[in-house]
Amino acid sequence: MNMSYFLRRHWLTLAFLTGCVVLLAGGASLIGDRLMERVTINLCINIVLVMGLQVFMGNSGILSFAHIGFMGVGAYSAALFTIPSQMKNMALPELYPVLAGLSLDPLLAILVGGLIAAVIAALVSYPLMRLSDAAAVITSFALLVVLHTVMLHWSEVTNGPRTLFGLPKYTGLLLAASAAVLAIWVGMIFKESRIGLLLRASRSDEIAAAAIGSNIPQMRWMAFILGAFLAGIGGGLWGHFITSFAPKAFFLKETFVILGMLIIGGPRTVSGAVMGTLIVTGTFEGLRTVENGLNRAELFSGQVIGLTEIVLALAMIAVLILRPGGLFPAREIGTLITLRAKGKRMNSSV
């Protein structure tokens, strides 16, 4: 990849998206409100997760349900290195003695978590990369179930279905925001790289991509590994933000939320991934306030719960019907701004 060419073409998109993250994180830290800080950290971690999914799904065009499983792999792996050894007897009573002494700086541990997720993705996914369409979706779902089941039952390293606790609180605003910005850059560079281009071509027409000589399964495989790496990083960051979690955190509900963000924003563009995350997170927080308000006002006899999920589901359906490619279906935000500035008549696909 020619970096100066890349920057010349995409500086505006990168500046805009980086700017969004920096402004939000800077704002949250200046205002110093705890809730706002929590929301922003969550948002940044979500950007990392959604970008990981975008790297694979956006470029290859193949829906993957397995992603959040790799978030779990990252979170559990990193935890093995950061739960203080005196705490490990309690947090992981059945832990293999060899692992008991493991200890790393949290930042390194999070990176290692990402790497472990990537290695596992590399090992299990190659045969799946030949599949397209429904077969690919179903097998990715099966993979999520396998990962989830392992987390549920491998008590020696995960504490089974019970909550794993004792992780140091390490992920703060600065780390989360830096990770989000890095993930955005990685996603953008990957999209414009040779592999990204070949993948996007295969997404557009698999037969033509093979006919020009592209090795489609291999390209998909590499994207899948990079996606799993980002998911693993996201998991490690989240684990060291929340400090205790159970396997159920890495299953259907989280999968649905992350997919919803990507699909609403537009899986094919990095701008879509980021803006989708911003919009959905913003809406969620708004709704949660409404939900709490309703519950406090006791307007209804029972508790109002699940409002956020229902709204997300409806929003996803609406977007898929009205704007199937999401809010940013084809062009990155920088390109859109440039085109508008040029006063160029925009084509329908934008």
Added chain:
Amino acid sequence: MTTASLDVQTLSVQFSGLMALDQLSLRLAEGEILGLIGPNGSGKTTCVNAITGQVPIARGQISLKGQSLSGLTPREIALAGVMRSFQIVRLFDDLSVQENVEISTLVRGTRRLEAHKKSRSLLEMFGLWDRAEDLAGDLSYGQKRRVEIARALIANPHFLLLDEPAAGMNEQESADLMTLLSDLPKAYGLGLLIIDHDMHLITQLCHRVHVIASGQTIAEGSAAEVIQDPAVISAYLGTAPGEGDKRGA
């Protein structure tokens, strides 16, 4: 055999009972333009699909410069130097025009900058440079066809198989295309196979013409020769003897 060639020997392709190609043999040499013509459904596209590995072959041999292509995937055949266009254009609609062209040299390991330069000169040659940044999906049909040919050409193929390259083009575009195509074999040292229904284009361009009906060769020779051939005339009138029996047999 001195010149390098793409050889199809007694090739048969079957689609659940239908003999789409029936012991077809043809030879395309580097530097020549061969026309492949025949009535609708005679098996022209299937022949290209078989050569490029998109449909499995039942019997026969396809070899590239003496090397058998059997068992190779479309990708491997492309990398061996056989490129094609599709009867119904297959571009990467949501990539830019230039990316559509660049990509098939990038896949062969060309550096970014170099691919950029090469694609630029091809797009200029095809009169599409002013559309380089547009999405391929937004082009007119005739323009898309040219992009598809440029995408194949940038890979420096030994053999280029074009399935109805002028279909959907207006007269001017078609005439321009003819000029372009006629220079290719010399400029690129490639063998060019052209499928088309436009006899004017075939007559003007092709050094040799191969006529098939119901998956079998019915005539071979210069354009002037084959259009005189009684078998060809009757095939085009739809009265080729035995045609009805062979299909679906």
